[in-house]
Amino acid sequence: MTITTDLDHWADRIRSGDVRSISRAITAVENNSPESEPILRSLFPHTGKAHLAGITGAPGTGKSTLVDRLAAHYRKQNESVGIIAVDPSSPFTGGAILGDRIRMQGHATDSGIFIRSMATRGFLGGLSRATADAALVLEAAGKDRLLIETVGVGQDEVDIMRLADCTLVVLVPGLGDEVQALKAGIMEIADIFVLNKADREGADRFEQQLKAMLSLSPERDGWRPPVLRTVATESKGIAELAKTMDAYRDHLDRTGQRQARKIANWKQRLLDLLEARLMNRIVTNGIGEQGLESLAAEIAARKKDPYAAVTDLLARAGIC
């Protein structure tokens, strides 16, 4: 009874935009703590309305400044903004190495912007799950625009970008081998290319190369990713970019793709949840980490084969 009341109170405070309540909920989903499921369940009916943009690109492309200026643009239009900055880090230590959020301090007194950094966790699928859940919290908190910023195009980043209604890939002229970055899978996740630092030397040539490359790839569901030039540090090109993002949203709505994407995304998240639930049952509340370790040792010593071990595990958990 008290728990339900507390939960309702917490959910109400999140929905009213209370910063501390929002933070506490995001911490809960980050840590996958026991209170995360009840609070998400309680918030869930109030989600699904925000526009979610993903912004990715290599370090040094000025993504953070771009996100900052986009946020300022939306605030001027009186839309509230939630920003999730996913920091890259070593897959083994989990320590964030990027993450200078000082740039954001210009917004510190504006309650219409909520900013949160999330660091990579060591467990597979964990980061995109946590990011997706954090986005749900911010949606329930009534944010109109969510901006999710990630670095690079690893599997984690790709998973995170699947959440987005619109994915921006930020490039700059003259930073390493751009063509290579494009080869590495970035071409196909971009809905819009942002050529930032477009006042730099080589910007024209790079834009031409990029457009030439894009002209070779087929139109995707009636949309060919445009290339937009920005100089984020001077807020140049930001309004045009925001306009193009809205045009893309309209395109997705008109063609029914936005809905199709949401469904595909929930399908994947359903599988992730299912997996988490089962692993919790079989491992955490079943054989235990220690038991699993012993079993792995037997397999490593070739005393048992892994397929027989899995059958045993299922039988122990009463699943056969």
Added chain:
Amino acid sequence: MTITTDLDHWADRIRSGDVRSISRAITAVENNSPESEPILRSLFPHTGKAHLAGITGAPGTGKSTLVDRLAAHYRKQNESVGIIAVDPSSPFTGGAILGDRIRMQGHATDSGIFIRSMATRGFLGGLSRATADAALVLEAAGKDRLLIETVGVGQDEVDIMRLADCTLVVLVPGLGDEVQALKAGIMEIADIFVLNKADREGADRFEQQLKAMLSLSPERDGWRPPVLRTVATESKGIAELAKTMDAYRDHLDRTGQRQARKIANWKQRLLDLLEARLMNRIVTNGIGEQGLESLAAEIAARKKDPYAAVTDLLARAGIC
């Protein structure tokens, strides 16, 4: 009866090193076809003896040539070699974009070398699982040395490198922003750094920078990753590299870390197998892809919450 006999025959032919039988088994594990589990089970007791090296680095670092020359070095010592080249590709289309294996044709008539390219598949965890299983096939086929080559340091690559007894990270002077590559998680997966194309301008300076950076990070379990210079195209530095790899293996054996790594690795693979088995039961043979899609649509429309949906799914599969 016939099936068992066929399976035994197939396994025997793999163990005798028959190229077509090995290829067929790797294709089976790549496709996760029904015959993959029986053949792996049958081969499993004959695995666990090969030395497995992982070789990773950005495109253009000369990894493939390095692998080629390492293989030639081992062949001279009369050791048999299996090479798995994991090709990068778009996470969405699954089409390999690298993969010029022509360089390997010099070994085409040597039955002591088996070479196989594997392309990225679209499903999460799938590539490392398939690579691990392919490595088991090659171990059972009696290969003394396995060389697994991957590009980049995404989650897939990191998962693959976890398989290895020794991970080489290949760098070259003057290719993009090396320091950035190091930041992106590569520092901690490297057991040995290979500075290839070491006859290039800037190699000395780059080596100094790299060593300076390494001197700042703590020794890891009694090993500080050394930097070895090679010019793979001229076979320079290959013997020294192979010697250092063996020294690292001895270090792991002496300190018990090799065994600990194998156990940690099997623990993860056991979880992967468990997940695959359960998903097969709940989705493929349960609600079906179509049913899952309908459920996801209800969630996207906020008619059902995802947590209740998971509970329903488990109940339907008789797991409660």
